[in-house]
Amino acid sequence: METQKIALVTGSSRGLGKNMAIALAKKGNDVIITYNSNKKEADEVVSTIEFLGRKAAAVQLNVGEVKTFTDFSSQLSTVLNEEWNRTNFDFLINNAGIGINTPFTETTEEQFDLLTNIHFKGVYFLTQKLLPLIADGGRIVTVSTGLTRFAMPGYSVYSALKGAIEVLTKYLAKELGARGIAVNTIAPGAIETDFGGGVVRDNEQVNKVIAGNTALGRVGLPDDIGGVVAFLCSEEARWVNAQRLEASGGMYL
Numbered sequence: 001m002e003t004q005k006i007a008l009v010t011g012s013s014r015g016l017g018k019n020m021a022i023a024l025a026k027k028g029n030d031v032i033i034t035y036n037s038n039k040k041e042a043d044e045v046v047s048t049i050e051f052l053g054r055k056a057a058a059v060q061l062n063v064g065e066v067k068t069f070t071d072f073s074s075q076l077s078t079v080l081n082e083e084w085n086r087t088n089f090d091f092l093i094n095n096a097g098i099g100i101n102t103p104f105t106e107t108t109e110e111q112f113d114l115l116t117n118i119h120f121k122g123v124y125f126l127t128q129k130l131l132p133l134i135a136d137g138g139r140i141v142t143v144s145t146g147l148t149r150f151a152m153p154g155y156s157v158y159s160a161l162k163g164a165i166e167v168l169t170k171y172l173a174k175e176l177g178a179r180g181i182a183v184n185t186i187a188p189g190a191i192e193t194d195f196g197g198g199v200v201r202d203n204e205q206v207n208k209v210i211a212g213n214t215a216l217g218r219v220g221l222p223d224d225i226g227g228v229v230a231f232l233c234s235e236e237a238r239w240v241n242a243q244r245l246e247a248s249g250g251m252y253l
Helices: 015-026 039-051 066-084 109-133 156-179 195-202 204-212 223-232
Strands: 006-009 030-035 056-060 089-094 134-143 182-188 244-247
Touching (some): 006 015, 015 223, 030 039, 030 066, 066 109, 089 109, 109 134, 109 156, 134 223, 156 182, 195 204, 223 244
Parallel strands (some): 030 056, 089 134, 134 182, 182 244
């Protein structure tokens, strides 16, 4: 009998991560979500996944604090054992993140360090820490951004770090290939969420400009992204490896 697949999605109590977790559950996967501070939202996502007939659990994690990863890994092992009678999981989705929009000339070292710790250092060392818990033949999907292909003012640090993630993806694919683990990056375009203060969702002028520069004529929605992640974790995507898959509706072509 085939083992039930389990996905771990970081930063999945809201926004794109929540959508990814639910999309993975709809595809028949059990899901472990992580949240930074809002346990209530996380529990609501768990309830939604359970309503879909899948098992779920929530574990607290601050992806910007590398020193906490050992404890998180231990907690995760306990949850896997108690809830699934497993010592490993199958899919790691590195999604958690924040957005800071500030001109290059005004970016502070504190902002630089905060973004670096969350978007690159955290992803790097969390993936390293969790590798022993990822099953052979598993998948790793890390979230990048369309902003590595086109430039918009104010995202110099954020986008440069996502560029680093895209290079890291190739190296992980190369080094983990012997274990049958495929590693890919998904690069969303502008999406209507509360990310970065909700500017794409709430600022009508920004929304209109982006829609006008997108081939499909609108701004992205969370539902446009979650299914792409679920696809990359499906059996149909088993031969997709070391790729950057942009889901932007054809933004700035």
